[in-house]
Amino acid sequence: KVLEDTQYKKARKIFEGNIIKVINSSQEISGFNVGGFIIENPDTLEKVEIGFQNENLIAIKHDTGEVLAQVPDLITVVDPNNLQTISCGEYRFGQNVVVLSLSAPAMMATDEAMEVVGPKAYPMEQIFKLLKR
Numbered sequence: 001k002v003l004e005d006t007q008y009k010k011a012r013k014i015f016e017g018n019i020i021k022v023i024n025s026s027q028e029i030s031g032f033n034v035g036g037f038i039i040e041n042p043d044t045l046e047k048v049e050i051g052f053q054n055e056n057l058i059a060i061k062h063d064t065g066e067v068l069a070q071v072p073d074l075i076t077v078v079d080p081n082n083l084q085t086i087s088c089g090e091y092r093f094g095q096n097v098v099v100l101s102l103s104a105p106a107m108m109a110t111d112e113a114m115e116v117v118g119p120k121a122y123p124m125e126q127i128f129k130l131l132k133r
Contacts, residue, residue, distance in 0.1 A: 010103040014059060014068045015048045016080065017041035019095045037091045038062065039099065048099065050075065052088045058119070059099060069101035070119055072108040076100045 017039040024035040036051040047062035056075035059068040069075050077086045080098045114120070 012101055013098060014075075014101050015039060015041070015046075015099040017046075017048070017097070019091055019093055019097060020047070022091050022093060033088075035088070039097060050077070050099065054088060056088070059101070069099075072104035072114065072118055074102040074104070076102065 019037050020040045021038040022035070023037065024033065032053045034051075034053045036049060038047055038049050040047045048068065049060045049062055050056050051058045051060075055071075056077065058070040059075050060066065061068060077091070077097050077099055078084060079086060080096055086095070086097060108114075
């Protein structure tokens with residue numbers, strides 16, 4: 001119902017856990033701060049890595065490399081206690097978070113749009129290197 005009046009029609013919870021590592025690049029890439037963080041579920045010990053460039057770009061299972069979500073879909077991190085969004089500059093070690101994926105509108109999934117808002121439009125290789133440090 002929350003998404004009813006938006007172009008983002010489908011949301012799903014992709015992970016929940018505690019942030020165990022925050023990585024911020026010491027250099028800007030194309031004028032943007034780039035980094036990532038790793039979340040661990042304390043019950044299952046599963047981990048998810050999230051890479052960002054001013055916004056969350058990709059969520060990957062740590063052990064298998066399976067992509068759980070990536071741009072142009074929105075990857076939103078929220079506080080499970082109050083559902084407030086946590087922005088990239090606010091990620092901290094030990095935070096309990098829920099990761100949501102909101103499917104992109106159809107107009108953002110065209111070949112033309114994907115050139116601008118899809119994975120190829122971002123420095124994914126640099127982000128992967130940061131996460132593997």
